[in-house]
Amino acid sequence: MTLPLSQTAMKQTAMKRSSLRRARRALGAALLGIAALAGVVVGGASPAGASSCSGPIAGGEIRVVLVVDASDLGGGASATCLVVAAGTTGSQLLARRGSELGTGAPRYGSSGLLCAIDGRPASGCGDRSAGGFEYWAYFNGSSGSWVYGNFNPFTRRLSDGDIEGWRYVSGAGNGQDPPPRIGPARSLFPALAPSLPSLPDLSSLAPPSGAGDSPSSGARSAVVPSTSPSTGEARVDPSGDTSVDGVSSSTTVDDSVAVGAVALASSSTTHSTTGRWIGIAAVFVLIAVMAGGAWVQTRRSR
Amino acid sequence: MSAPRLLHPGAWWLWAVALSACALRTTNPVLLCLIIAVAGWVVVSRRADVPWSRSFASCLRLGMIVIIVRVVFQILFGVRVSGMTLFTIPEVTLPDWAAGVSLGGPVTLESLMAALYQGLRLAAVLACFGAATSLCSPYRMLRALPTVLYEAGVAVTIAFTFAPQAIVASRQVREARRLRGRSDRGVRAWTASALPVLEGALDRAVALAASMDSRGYGRRGSSSVAVRRRSIGLVLLGLVAIAVGSYGLLDPGAPALFRVPALALGAAALLGALIAGGRSTTRTRYRPDPWAAPEWIVSFAGVVAFGSFVSVSRMGDALNPSTNPLEVPAVPVLAVVGLLVAALPAWCAPRPPALVAPSTMAVAA
Structure with a gap:
């Protein structure tokens, strides 16, 4: 019950932030171009990126790019730029991405192993396969190339300009497992983000049509948009329209849709948990009867 | 139902092993509690009045310690899982080569619940082991072992009789402490008697193995x-x-x-x-334990419970409730019914014969 509430709170802060950045809408188009350049666009689908980390950031905040590659699960690869509080951990970043894109929180196993991002895969967690294990491999791309991460996403604290990558792989579970198909290029960050080293010039960026050379090494990667309704902040208008009015109106619509969905989800969970609680109560009544009977028997035999 | 007699020890062990296999397949706390309750109910209904019939209570206590240790380890060294933070303990930043290990940090409800479920699972397995040890005589179990295992005679004897001997030894050590006017309760009494109990139990098991060896057990x-x-x-x-x-x-x-x-x-x-x-060897048995209808029912009850767990795990995730995000565990009806079938030995197994004194039991076996 607490989870949907906190998600709503996150959405509200996201709304505030997005209103601050409405004027910088043009950057959305720039990012659209970058996202399109990051790979081949599948089936004419428009790429999704994030515009949330363009422009100056407040003190105590950092910009991080999160690449999630679910190509092996039919989900495509995407890069999302997020502004988060300094000291955010890798797992918090994943959760934040899920709430910004509206794809839900990642699923973890009881041991803390990451099982699913965006609900993919629907079931199973690090299961064995013919090629070893099928799992979400963690990579760090801050150095300019993907480094297989032996860090714990729950304790790894991010710093400004970090590039984080997750790819669903089938492999031995070591550094030989393949990295995400979107390369960890600086160009994944929105062009105007200041004070980051070696940022590309805005004029060198291709228009949103996607023509031009790929700045990233992963030329085979597929960029697909997030499927569920997202907040206006994390979404780029598919038409490439950069009008400020259009964006602001779509933001409000999207937000109301997202909040409505959260409210619906919470009410449906309450309904199903009541049945579960009744089942648990029935079993514990049974256990109490057994324990009472055992106690009586022990007393009698003495 | 039938005349009082001791059930074949193999039947009890089969039943207990099947029940613990159920426990190993699940982290559902409701089902684990039910497994412990079923094991306890059967033990209370059908145990004989012998020293090792108290091992179930000891195993339950050991299970409690296991749960506490598991939760404390989770708080101190466990993987930092995201979720609802209950409290934060000081965090130690470890060097890069130990990046997978965490020491201290925020403690979340999700991580504590996961640790609790896992501890409970181990406690349930221990309860099943305790049930088997309390329900059947270790000496009869040794007799019933297949001839092949006689090769590993000493090891098998110690493996099967150590836990019951530890129960007997702990009783004697506590009695001795009481006679000397010392307390037999509390942590200090525990730590002071732990070593004599373990040593005594191993001594007894080895002595038993030696005496059996000298009488020809395991000879080819x-x-x-x-x-x-x-x-x-x-x-x-x-x-x-x-x-x-x-x-x-x-x-x-x-x-x-x-x-x-x-x-x-x-x-x-x-x-x-x-x-x-x-x-080349021919072996005869003196008054072999029969394997009749009650034995079939008891072992079959365990197998039915295990089968119900296997089929529930094929159908969905009900046996392993998610702890991140935390969810109310579902109660699969099929598994509950299977566990209730596993409780049938409380009625179907014959009552153990009332004994005059525990010592005759050991001699008869």
């Missing part, structure tokens, strides 16, 4: 050295293969090669050892 008769070596090698191979196979069977994540093929290899090796070594 007049077989030649070559035959004996061959059969010992086959027994070793078979035991290792069966250990690997049963581990594979209990762990759903193990590769398929470690399951049925390993068990089949082990069984074949043991059979080979039986044929290789057993041809």
Whole structure:
């Protein structure tokens, strides 16, 4: 019950932030171009990126790019730029991405192993396969190339300009497992983000049509948009329209849709948990009867 | 239902092993509590008045300690799982080469629940073991073992009698403390008596193995050295293969090669050892324990419970409730029904005979 509430709170802060950045809408188009350049666009689908980390950031905040590659699960690869509080951990970043894109929180196993991002895969967690294990491999791309991460996403604290990558792989579970198909290029960050080293010039960026050379090494990667309704902040208008009015109106619509969905989800969970609680109560009544009977028997035999 | 008699120990062990296999397949706290309750109910209904029948209570206490240790370790060293933070303990930043390990940090409700579920699972397995030890005489179990295992006579004797002997020894150590006017409760009494209890139990088990050896248990008769070596090698191979196979069977994540093929290899090796070594020896049993209808019912009850768990795990995730995000565990009806079937021995097994004194029991066995 607490989870949907906190998600709503996150959405509200996201709304505030997005209103601050409405004027910088043009950057959305720039990012659209970058996202399109990051790979081949599948089936004419428009790429999704994030515009949330363009422009100056407040003190105590950092910009991080999160690449999630679910190509092996039919989900495509995407890069999302997020502004988060300094000291955010890798797992918090994943959760934040899920709430910004509206794809839900990642699923973890009881041991803390990451099982699913965006609900993919629907079931199973690090299961064995013919090629070893099928799992979400963690990579760090801050150095300019993907480094297989032996860090714990729950304790790894991010710093400004970090590039984080997750790819669903089938492999031995070591550094030989393949990295995400979107390369960890600086160009994944929105062009105007200041004070980051070696940022590309805005004029060198291709228009949103996607023509031009790929700045990233992963030329085979597929960029697909997030499927569920997202907040206006994390979404780029598919038409490439950069009008400020259009964006602001779509933001409000999207937000109301997202909040409505959260409210619906919470009410449906309450309904199903009541049945579960009744089942648990029935079993514990049974256990109490057994324990009472055992106690009586022990007393009698003495 | 039938005249009071002791059930075949193999039936109780089969039942208990099936029940603990159920426990190993699930982290659902509701089902684990039910497993412990079922085991306890059957023990209370059908245990004989012998020293080792108290081992169930000791195993429950040990289970509580296991749960506490698991939760404390989770708080101190556990993987930092995201979620609802309950409190934060000081965090130690470790160097890069130890990046996978965490020491301190925020403690979340989700991580505590996961630790609790896992501790409860181990406690349930311990309860099943305690049920088997309290329900059947270790001496009768030794007698009922297949001839192949006689090769590993001493090891098998110690393995089966250590836990019951520890119960007897702990009782004696506590009595001795009381006679000396010291308290037999509290942490200090525990730590002071732990070593004598373990030492005494091992001494008793070794003494028993020695006396059995001197009476011919595990002897191969007049077989030649070559035959004996061959059969010992086959027994070793078979035991290792069966250990690997049963581990594979209990762990759903193990590769398929470690399951049925390993068990089949082990069984074949043991059979080979039986044929290789057993041809020359003839063995008779004095008053063998019968395997009649109650034995079939008891072992079948355990197998039914295990089957219900396997089919529930095929249908969905109800056996392993998610702790991140935390959810209310579902109660699969089929598994509950299976566990209730496993409680049937409380009525179907014959009552143990009322004994005059525990010592006659040991002599009779």
